[in-house]
Amino acid sequence: MRFDEFQEFRQRQLRASSSLLDAAETNVYRALAAMRPEPPNDMRTVHRCDLARAWLRRYELPEEWSGHAMVCRGVRHGLGVVFPWLRAVQARLWLPSDVYPVYFELARAAGLAPESYPTLPVPALPASPTDDRPEYLLLANPSKPLGRYLSDAECDAVMAWLRESPHRRLLIDSVYDLGAPFAAGTRRLLDTGRAVLLHSVTKGWLWPRTFGVVLLGPAQADLAEAFRAQPPTPVQLGLADRLLTEHGDVPRQIVEELAARAERLFERLPDDVLGTIPPVSRTCPGNYFFPVDVPAETLRRECGVLAMPVSVFGESTWSGSILTSLADTFGPPSTAAR
Known part of the structure; x- marks a missing residue:
């Protein structure tokens, strides 16, 4: 159903x-x-680079990563930019089969033929042979409808999956993580240098399709221009600034x-x-x-x-x-x- x-x-x-x-x-x-939170009544100029640095500070991530923190309009928009790029580089994409049907809709709209893995009752990572193609695994942390963060053992399994091939990477959807900093498991996976993190104000501030950040890794540096070409509107940037600075609680x-x-x-x-x-x-x-x-x-x-x-x-x-x-x-x- x-x-x-x-x-x-x-x-x-x-x-x-x-x-x-x-x-x-x-x-x-x-x-x-x-x-x-209510939107601001006044308009003031807000720059994407300042928002990226404010976001990094809030989540206790190094500010020198600001060049890789791509400001966008949310996770859905972020994937809408990333997925066509994956198609262009002929990447293999794994999506959780029982988390969010829109993942598949976006991937197929981008011309991808995603494969799937289950997360219920516990995540079961794909066990396919590796090849020379780029290979990306999308996971959510915390995951719904599983309703929890990845365990230490599950993070270990994800890292073992990465180690099986130098061509493997992660896409981490952290939209349901309402804490700051991000969960320890997410930081562990980020520290591999082989993960793209997607986050937004959708759940934590109840403002969908408004503002988000896609934190790119070294392997996706050429994606930066695609994000810069699709910025949020000035109104969205102004709202995001207020959410991060005046409504942080x-x-x-x-x-x-x-x-x-x-x-x-x-x-x-x-x-x-x-x-x-x-x-x-x-x-x-x-x-x-x-x-x-x-x-x-x-x-x-x-x-x-x-x-x-x-x-x-x-x-x-x-x-x-x-x-x-x-x-x-x-x-x-x-x-x-x-």
Whole structure:
């Protein structure tokens, strides 16, 4: 069941049963709308190089990397620049099959024929033979709907995958990392010198398709001009400057609100269902996706819980489902009462 099909199914089920617990809301912008910073009223000139340095400082990355920190309009836009370049250099691309269908849409639109690997119930890296082509593996850290960061052992496995060929590289989508600095695993992978990091203000400040940074590695230096040719608008740059300088605490506030919502979800779940959520997903900062090893149909019929089937996120052979904590039911009392 694709995302749009599930949304129609979800609305029908909620209309048919007022007692059904809605654990399938995915729109974080609607759920947390009151927390999104307002855009500035005044316009001031903001330069991309200054924003790149401000972003590097916030995430405790070396400012001398500013020449490789490409300012863009978000992760989706960043991939929209990177993927055509991968096609031009005839790269092989691996995408997670069960994370974000838009990855595949963007890759195919760029003329790529991506291959896939699963992340549920745990990531399973591809084990294909190497050749002389450039080879890129896209991973998300933290990953949804897995709802957690890569473990130390999983980072070790990714680094071992890199060592198997000098032609291998990583694309790291860090949009769900609301902390500063980035997770230790992400820094470890960056320190290999063989990773491209993609980040934006989409989740931490609730401003999608506005501002992001793609931190290139030495192997992608010729991509810089492609990014410079597609800058954010002056309005977007001004907003990004305010978000980073005047609203720097918003991601932490969002983490706290999501933690409170998660606890309200957990309180409403049957014990046997709660027990199937991995502890690392339950405690991951800023997480609102919770994998459970129970089929969505079983949860709905036997537990009165509306969950998402994994097919909403892409292809998967795993029989479990995904819960979220974004519905009004799990919001602050004044919201939940509506």
